[in-house]
Amino acid sequence: MSGGNYKTEDGRQIGGTLMEMKNITLRFGGVVAISDISFDIHEGEIRAIIGPNGAGKSSMLNVISGFYHPQDGEVWFRGERRPTMKPYQVAKQGIARTFQNIALFNGMSVLDNVMTGRLTHMESGLFSQAIWRGKAEREEVENREAVEKIIDFLEIQAIRKTPVGRLPYGLKKRVELARALAAEPKLLLLDEPMAGMNVEEKEDMSRFILDVNDEFGTTIALIEHDMGVVMDLSDRVVVMDYGKKIGDGTPDEVRNNQEVIDAYLGVSHD
Amino acid sequence: MPDQFLFAMEVILNGLMAGVLYALVALGFVLIYKASGIFNYAQGVMALFAALTLVGIMEGQVPFSHLINAIFGTEIHHFGWHVPALLAIAMTMVVMVGLAWAVQKFIFRHLVNQEPILLFMATIGLAFVMEGIGDIMWGAEIKKLDIGLPQGINDWIDVTTFEAFGYGFFIDNLDISATIVAIILVGALIAFSQYTKQGRALRAVADDHQAALSVGISLNFIWILVWSIAGFVALVAGIMWGAKSGVQFSLSLIALKALPVLMLGGFTSIPGAIVGGLIIGVGEKLFEFLIGPMVGGATENWFAYVLALIFLVFRPQGLFGEKIIERV
Numbered sequence: 001m002s003g004g005n006y007k008t009e010d011g012r013q014i015g016g017t018l019m020e021m022k023n024i025t026l027r028f029g030g031v032v033a034i035s036d037i038s039f040d041i042h043e044g045e046i047r048a049i050i051g052p053n054g055a056g057k058s059s060m061l062n063v064i065s066g067f068y069h070p071q072d073g074e075v076w077f078r079g080e081r082r083p084t085m086k087p088y089q090v091a092k093q094g095i096a097r098t099f100q101n102i103a104l105f106n107g108m109s110v111l112d113n114v115m116t117g118r119l120t121h122m123e124s125g126l127f128s129q130a131i132w133r134g135k136a137e138r139e140e141v142e143n144r145e146a147v148e149k150i151i152d153f154l155e156i157q158a159i160r161k162t163p164v165g166r167l168p169y170g171l172k173k174r175v176e177l178a179r180a181l182a183a184e185p186k187l188l189l190l191d192e193p194m195a196g197m198n199v200e201e202k203e204d205m206s207r208f209i210l211d212v213n214d215e216f217g218t219t220i221a222l223i224e225h226d227m228g229v230v231m232d233l234s235d236r237v238v239v240m241d242y243g244k245k246i247g248d249g250t251p252d253e254v255r256n257n258q259e260v261i262d263a264y265l266g267v268s269h270d
Numbered sequence: 271m272p273d274q275f276l277f278a279m280e281v282i283l284n285g286l287m288a289g290v291l292y293a294l295v296a297l298g299f300v301l302i303y304k305a306s307g308i309f310n311y312a313q314g315v316m317a318l319f320a321a322l323t324l325v326g327i328m329e330g331q332v333p334f335s336h337l338i339n340a341i342f343g344t345e346i347h348h349f350g351w352h353v354p355a356l357l358a359i360a361m362t363m364v365v366m367v368g369l370a371w372a373v374q375k376f377i378f379r380h381l382v383n384q385e386p387i388l389l390f391m392a393t394i395g396l397a398f399v400m401e402g403i404g405d406i407m408w409g410a411e412i413k414k415l416d417i418g419l420p421q422g423i424n425d426w427i428d429v430t431t432f433e434a435f436g437y438g439f440f441i442d443n444l445d446i447s448a449t450i451v452a453i454i455l456v457g458a459l460i461a462f463s464q465y466t467k468q469g470r471a472l473r474a475v476a477d478d479h480q481a482a483l484s485v486g487i488s489l490n491f492i493w494i495l496v497w498s499i500a501g502f503v504a505l506v507a508g509i510m511w512g513a514k515s516g517v518q519f520s521l522s523l524i525a526l527k528a529l530p531v532l533m534l535g536g537f538t539s540i541p542g543a544i545v546g547g548l549i550i551g552v553g554e555k556l557f558e559f560l561i562g563p564m565v566g567g568a569t570e571n572w573f574a575y576v577l578a579l580i581f582l583v584f585r586p587q588g589l590f591g592e593k594i595i596e597r598v
Contacts, residue, residue, distance in 0.1 A: 065484065091486030103481035105474050116474045120486040122467045136466070179485065 005042070008235050015043030017079075018219050019064070019187060024073035026059055033059040034070065035243045041187065046213050047221045048230045051240035052263060057223045058100060060240070061191050064221070065097045066090035078186070092120050096185035098176045100192045100223075106165035110156060110175050111147065113164055117182030118143040147182055153215070154178045154208060170201040174208070181212060188212070190222040194229055202226070206233060227264070231255065239263070276437045281559045282552050287445035289551020290452045291514075294507040295524055296531040296543040297456070298500045303537050304476045305496040308378070308389045312397035314525020316369075316501060319404045321508030321517040323365050325415050326408040327358040333407045355417035359505070366501030367494075369400075374494045401522065410519070415512035419447045448510040455506055456544060459499070468495060530578035536591025545589060550574045 006014050019041040026034040034056045041047045049057045062068040063075070066087040075082045077093065085093075096117070105113050122139050151157055154174055159167060164175055173193060180188055193209065194202045206229060212218050224230045230237060231251040239247035239254055241263040247254045254260055298313040310316075326333060330349040339345060353361070377392055420443035432438035463469035474482045475492045483489065511521055527550070535546025554573040562569045581588065 067480075067483070086488070087483035088486045088488045091484060097484050099480070099484070103478050103484065105477035105481060107477050108470075108473060112470060112473075116470055116482075116485045116487075119467060119471055139467075140465075183485065 008045070012044065012214075014045045014235065017041070018043045018077070019221075020076040021060075021064070022074040022076065024060070024063060024070045024075070026056075026063060026068055026070045032243050034063070034240075036073075037238075037240070037243075037245045038073075039238045039245065039248055041219060041221055042236075043219055044213070044217050045219060045235040046209070046233055047219075048234035048237045049221065049223050049240060050225075050227070050230050050237055054242075055240040056243040057240055058191060061097070061189050061221070061223055064090075064187075065095060065189055091183065094120075094183070094186035095189065096180035096183040096187075097189035098173070098180050098191055098193060100195060102169075102172050102176055104164045104172060104176055104179070107163065109161050109163055110167075110178075111151070111160045113175055114147045114151060114178045114182050115143065117179040118147060120183055121146075146184075150178050150181050153211070154181075170197055170204075173197070173201075173205065177205075177208065177212075181216075181218070184216075185218065188218050188220045190220060192223050192225060194224060194226055202229060209233060273437065276435050276439075278556070278559060280439045280441075281555050283439065283441060284445070285552035285555030286548055287441070287449055287551070288555065289548035290445075290449045291507070291510055291547075292524075292527055292531050292550055293544045293547025294448075294452055294455070294503065294510065295528040296535065296547055297459075297540065298503040298507065299528055299532055300535075300537065300540055300543045301459075301500045301503065302496055305472055306378070306475075306493055307386060308393060309386070309537070310500065311390065311393040311525070312400055313500065313504060313528070314522040315397040315400045315404070316366075316504035317508040317511065317524070318517070318519065318521040319369075319400050319508075320362055320366055320501065320505035321415060321512040321521060322404045322408045322413070324358055324362045324417075324505070324509065325413045325512070325517050327361050328353050328355060328417070329413075331408060336409065337406055359417070359509075362505055363502060366505055367498045370494050370497030370501050373497055374490065378493065379490065397522070401519075412516045412518040413512075415509065415517050417509060417513065419444055419513055421513070444510075444513055448514075451506060451510070452544075455503070456540070459540065468492075472496065527574060530574040532588070533578040533581050534588055536588030539588070539590035542588055542590030550577065553577060 005016060008014060017040050020038075021040070022038050024034055024037050025032070037056075037060070049060055051057050059068060063070050066085045066089065069084050077095075082090075082093075105116065108116075121143060123135075151160060154177065156171065156174060156178060159171065159175075164172060167175065177190070177193065180190075190209070194205050197205065209220060209222070210233065213220055222230075222234070224233075234251060236249060237247070237251055237254045238245060239257070239260045241259075246263055247257045247260045249257075295313065295317060298316065299310060302308055302310045302313070325331075330351040330353065332338070332346050332349060335347050339347075373396065377396065378389070381389055381392060422443055424441045424443050424446060427441045428438040463473055471482070471487045472492055472495065474485070474487060475489060479489060482492075507524075508517070508521065511524060515521075531543065531546040531550050533546075534549055535542030535544070554570045557573045558567065558569045
């Protein structure tokens, strides 16, 4: 099942194609991390990329966010072919992300961290910023309001002024999500949002991901190890193994795919 | 001994003001180090270069005149005009921004992800190149820099303290201006980094490159910005030192005095650079005053370095630096 609009099981209307990866191949020297993979992401859906360790999931996310540049293949975003872009240009296009190993600004407060997420929305120039007049001041106020909304939404008001470096792991993950959300992204990339969390934290994070998708209509692409979580959260799943795509479809379709079962449970080679 | 006490007070005040000048140079180091992890050996030369350029523009000197004359057999040295100080400062700032751009474009862009020691070596190279260019552009002779700052003893302080204590303090007006300028500069820098978008981006880059990229910050732009700000700080330092002791090659050596300041204050802390500068300034003046006579004087040449050495042994991260914790 791909292409066209569709309705999810819980009745949400999914829009047209937001992003399309066409025949992506990524090599590091002689190692092929991704080989000839194509898939698409529709507006408003939660799309998961799963696979065993070393399958190339993170590499794929890095291709989407511009950290890696594939040797072959095309990236289409909002109906246009995307030229080779630097990560900061991709961010400006409206693609925000979180990292597997949390990349926050540890010396800065939670509020400041989330504010950096608004940078792509600030247009006032260096000069008006320097003298702090007119547009710069107005922008700061507007952006503060947007940020406070997200802080409320993710229930991190209590730690607004705390330096991020002092927070426990689970909260850091949430702050990182807040920073990505602050950019009001058209596409939100989550690299293992639940890695290293306990059950309770996982439940919280799952709820936030669903709420974000529901309230803001944000399109989300996520990588996750925890199969249970993925199947519950996502509308459609891409399964990767050794850099190849071995499955693509709804959680149910994927669950019953023999190749996927083999990749996850191992298969006897006799 | 009240006289001795008053004299010591005066020494401390003068030390504080000398410390402000050290802090100004150290500040340039900290800015670049924080944002890009580069220890910029050329900071002192940047101050010299900025001061040379400022004098050159003010005096209406023709840049590269010796070179031009040697090649074309002409005899031009001056445009024959004088540029007002403020305008000349603005023009010098444009040159410093151009320099920042060039440094980023031709040197550090090509050294991304290299070892810190390599980057450091590159700045040493940069220091020599800039020294040479400064010489060719503006000539090697000692120049007088006068942008109209008040100089000489401050009469009001002299008279007031004389009436109050029966002993007039000798405080140089230039030192007072330098202190005021430094306070404004530091205030402006802190406000910029705390409350503006670029300041926030700058702190973000200093903290984590990858995360900064992911929120849409162009590292290239930020680094040019940082080098420009460091250029501006160098210009201010160059003006102050130049007004004090003339614009000459030895100006680039004040950078060496900034090293102990940084070791005291920590390489990553703006307040550290200031406090470090003040401690060194006061420390070396007071040491010279109290201990100097016993050891035959000239302690100012080495006091700062010995103090830095002691700090390195007992508190290697400096007073305000981030504590070095190795996690295993």
